[in-house]
Amino acid sequence: MKSELYRSWLELQGDAENTIAAQMHRTGRVESHYGDLDELHAKDGLNPLIGELTYT
Secondary structure, rough: OHHHHHHHHHHHOOOOOOHHHHHHHHHHHHHHOOOHHHHHHHHHHHHHHHHHHOOO
C-alpha cells in the first residue's frame, strides 16, 4: 500500500493523529495477513477481502 499517500489522505480528512496511527496500524495488520492492499484492489476491487472480513 502507498502508506504515505494514505496517511496524507487521512490528514486531509481532518482525522486526529491518534486516529491516523490506529488506521495505519490496522491496515498494516490486514496487509501482513492478506498482502498489499493496492495490489488486491487492482486485482479485484477488494470485494473478496471485504467478504472474508465481514462478520455475519
